[in-house]
Amino acid sequence: MIEQLITEGLAIGACYGLFGVAVAIIYKTSDVINFGQGEMGMISTFVTYHILAQYGLPFWLAFVLTMLFAVLLGMFIEFFFMRPAKDPTVLGLIIITLGAEMLLMGLAGWKWGAEQKDFTFPLSVQKVHEPIPGLILNEWSIGVFALTALIMVLLFLFFRYSNLGIAMRATQQNQNAARIMGIKVERVFSFTWGLSSLIGAVAAMFFAARSVLDPNFMMEPFMRAFAAAVLGGLTSIPGVVVGGLLLGLIENFFGYLWPVWKPIVAFVVIIIILTIRPSGLFARHYVKKV
Amino acid sequence: MKRLSCFLVLVVCFLIVFPCSGSAARSGFDDEEIRIGQFGPQTGPAAPWGAVARGAGLLFDLVNEEGGIHGRKIKYYLRDDQYSPSVAQAGVRELVERHGIFAFTGGVSGAGGHAVKGYLAGNEVLWVVPGTAALNTVADNQTPPSPYRFCSYPLFEDEASVVTKYAVEKLGFKKIGFLYQNDVFGKGGLTGCKQRLASYDMTLVEEVPVEPTEKDLASQMLRLKNSGAECALMWVSPTLSVITLKTCESIGYKPQWIAFDGLSDYPMMHQITGGLFEGVITAAFVPPPDSGDPLVSKYREAAKRLAPEERWGTFYLAGILFAEPLVEALRRVGPDLSTEACIRELNSFKDWKGLGAPITWSADNHQGTDSVQIQKCGPGGSYILLQDWTANDLATWKTKK
Numbered sequence: 001m002i003e004q005l006i007t008e009g010l011a012i013g014a015c016y017g018l019f020g021v022a023v024a025i026i027y028k029t030s031d032v033i034n035f036g037q038g039e040m041g042m043i044s045t046f047v048t049y050h051i052l053a054q055y056g057l058p059f060w061l062a063f064v065l066t067m068l069f070a071v072l073l074g075m076f077i078e079f080f081f082m083r084p085a086k087d088p089t090v091l092g093l094i095i096i097t098l099g100a101e102m103l104l105m106g107l108a109g110w111k112w113g114a115e116q117k118d119f120t121f122p123l124s125v126q127k128v129h130e131p132i133p134g135l136i137l138n139e140w141s142i143g144v145f146a147l148t149a150l151i152m153v154l155l156f157l158f159f160r161y162s163n164l165g166i167a168m169r170a171t172q173q174n175q176n177a178a179r180i181m182g183i184k185v186e187r188v189f190s191f192t193w194g195l196s197s198l199i200g201a202v203a204a205m206f207f208a209a210r211s212v213l214d215p216n217f218m219m220e221p222f223m224r225a226f227a228a229a230v231l232g233g234l235t236s237i238p239g240v241v242v243g244g245l246l247l248g249l250i251e252n253f254f255g256y257l258w259p260v261w262k263p264i265v266a267f268v269v270i271i272i273i274l275t276i277r278p279s280g281l282f283a284r285h286y287v288k289k290v
Numbered sequence: 291m292k293r294l295s296c297f298l299v300l301v302v303c304f305l306i307v308f309p310c311s312g313s314a315a316r317s318g319f320d321d322e323e324i325r326i327g328q329f330g331p332q333t334g335p336a337a338p339w340g341a342v343a344r345g346a347g348l349l350f351d352l353v354n355e356e357g358g359i360h361g362r363k364i365k366y367y368l369r370d371d372q373y374s375p376s377v378a379q380a381g382v383r384e385l386v387e388r389h390g391i392f393a394f395t396g397g398v399s400g401a402g403g404h405a406v407k408g409y410l411a412g413n414e415v416l417w418v419v420p421g422t423a424a425l426n427t428v429a430d431n432q433t434p435p436s437p438y439r440f441c442s443y444p445l446f447e448d449e450a451s452v453v454t455k456y457a458v459e460k461l462g463f464k465k466i467g468f469l470y471q472n473d474v475f476g477k478g479g480l481t482g483c484k485q486r487l488a489s490y491d492m493t494l495v496e497e498v499p500v501e502p503t504e505k506d507l508a509s510q511m512l513r514l515k516n517s518g519a520e521c522a523l524m525w526v527s528p529t530l531s532v533i534t535l536k537t538c539e540s541i542g543y544k545p546q547w548i549a550f551d552g553l554s555d556y557p558m559m560h561q562i563t564g565g566l567f568e569g570v571i572t573a574a575f576v577p578p579p580d581s582g583d584p585l586v587s588k589y590r591e592a593a594k595r596l597a598p599e600e601r602w603g604t605f606y607l608a609g610i611l612f613a614e615p616l617v618e619a620l621r622r623v624g625p626d627l628s629t630e631a632c633i634r635e636l637n638s639f640k641d642w643k644g645l646g647a648p649i650t651w652s653a654d655n656h657q658g659t660d661s662v663q664i665q666k667c668g669p670g671g672s673y674i675l676l677q678d679w680t681a682n683d684l685a686t687w688k689t690k691k
Contacts (some may be wrong), residue, residue, distance in 0.1 A: 001512060001516055004512055005508075005509060005512060008508035008509070008512070008541070009508070009509075012506045012508065013685060079341070109333070109337075111557060114333070114337035114338065114563045115337065115338045115340070115558075116338065116528060116529060116532070116558075117561075117562060118532075118561055118562045118563065118564045125536045125537070125539060125540040126536065126539045126540065126564070126566070128539075128540060128542060136540070136541055136542050138373075138540040140540065141540075207505065209535075210505070210506070210533065210536060210537075210563050211505050211529065211532060211533050212528075212529050212532045212533075214529070217505075217529075219503070220503045220504070220505045221505055224505075238547065248506075251506065252508060252509040253509070254509075255509030255510055255513075256509040256510075256512055256513050259409050259499055259500070259509070259510050259513060260472065261508070262500050262501075262504070262509065263501045263503075263504060276450075
């Protein structure tokens with residue numbers, strides 16, 4: 001039973017972590033928490049659903065088309081919603097993301113309705129394997145572990161070795177200095193939103209496969225992923241994933257022992273940890289001098 | 291400018307202190323028509339339940355097609371409350387004060403219903419039958435009950451008690467677990483189940499609460515699995531039931547699931563669970579939509595003619611079921627219609643049988659039934675009727691005075 005609790009906790013935690021990475025990427029470059037992240041993932045998942053249901057294309061093709069859509073959606077929101085903001089404060093930009101969230105939710109309700117839908121995903125929670133007696137692993141869990149690990153490695157390589165990745169890090173550290181160095185900061189922001197939207201869309205598909213697809217389905221996962229990201233440290237991408245894994249484990253163990261406390265116990269732990277380490281477990285604590 | 295602003299502020303204050311409710315509600319009928327209203331979600335998160343309100347519309351269309359009731363046609367007003375209590379309140383006030391409504395029927399929003407029940411009673415507007423168990427008159431703890439609200443949606447306690455009896459006596463289960471939404475609805479089911487088990491000197495092997503918004507139920511399902519429950523009752527929302535079934539499949543746990551009536555739209559549940567709902571047993575207050583029952587057949591044929599665009603399903607049928615007693619009472623009243631006469635007729639219902647369970651109302655009891663059917667989801671989301679209308683012989687509200 002304990003090994004099952006660990007694997008289930010790590011699997012959902014990896015999913016929180018993956019989605020938390022999408023939140024953290026935007027935060028790292030612009031200090032903005034994107035409250036529309038969940039709904040961006042939701043819309044992208046609906047696009048996959050639409051392609052599968054209406055056009056009958058194979059999943060891999062629908063997935064590729066959705067990834068393209070997700071990148072364009074992220075760039076669109078950055079270009080038309082965030083960029084026009086005049087003399088924006090961080091708070092103002094966050095409010096804009098809240099507006100985008102409501103707009104996307106309304107759009108999904110209008111286009112696809114509020115009815116719950118079954119999202120067909122090739123990595124099913126119903127297909128299970130038992131590598132060790134008593135330890136049941138489903139394909140969804142295997143997929144989420146593998147994909148989170150793959151995305152982590154790719155992001156590490158991207159931020160460490162690619163020009164764009166280095167430009168993103170430079171923009172996060174000092175926008176003005178980055179501009180002076182010839183970095184087109186606006187393009188960096190656009191790309192950041194596109195990349196974040198893409199990762200968020202992948203995570204949202206995993207969430208939809210475990211639950212149902214409707215315009216509200218990403219609200220709760222967003223809150224959990226955000227909490228996981230804060231726990232690990234919003235500026236540390238590996239920290240965010242570890243935060244997600246910890247959150248999944250905490251929730252599952254407490255959920256098993258005291259089910260009634262499950263929804264709040266993780267947040268209590270987070271409050272305690274943030275009281276001790278305000279930037280999260282793995283992020284460096286920056287102090288701005290004025 | 292300042293004076294104008296002051297004047298506008300005074301007008302607004304006046305309207306707040308002396309709101310429009312002072313304007314008396316218009317009469318709900320005349321020689322030509324009887325005006326009946328309903329609020330409920332047609333858009334928003336609970337839009338799938340919108341079929342309930344449209345189902346009632348089919349019944350009224352059918353009545354009008356047959357010539358109306360004692361020379362009067364039914365004029366039906368439907369307001370979309372988007373599942374929001376404030377929108378429901380606004381819609382109901384508008385209907386009552388602008389159009390004049392004789393009676394309301396249905397209304398599936400529990401919170402919306404609570405927001406308007408006092409207003410409707412205050413304006414002496416009938417409500418036959420609320421479309422949610424949350425609006426039952428038993429929970430009001432009022433003797434006699436509100437004279438204007440007549441209910442027949444079975445209480446969650448009653449449903450749970452009846453299906454638990456079925457699980458123990460017919461299916462022979464000894465180890466029963468209970469998964470419930472941590473709110474009034476879920477706890478109501480838990481109470482009924484425990485009460486029934488106590489009558490066999492049995493207890494639940496496990497009771498697991500879940501919050502309505504939870505998306506990961508792995509730990510709760512592992513707990514249920516570890517308890518050894520061979521049968522598990524679930525009193526949770528459709529979304530939670532999907533997560534439950536998928537999670538159990540992934541951890542290799544396959545008990546006999548028994549659920550409340552809200553999950554008895556099998557084609558929908560079968561579709562959104564990817565087929566996992568097959569084999570699940572539920573309580574039901576609506577007969578199977580594909581039933582050969584003469585009334586069901588009559589409405590099914592009418593729907594093909596009058597509302598071909600609608601999916602013929604449980605929710606749509608429920609809307610008809612909620613409105614039927616009102617139509618019957620209007621017929622019994624005769625041409626001299628009044629609210630008092632209609633109440634008198636409704637209070638005289640004794641084992642009256644429409645689509646649902648037999649209904650009995652009296653001046654002291656406005657909870658018309660404690661009976662449910664037991665159905666099972668068959669292949670492809672088909673309906674299998676396991677047990678016809680069964681009353682809860684342990685229902686405590688019937689003996690309350």
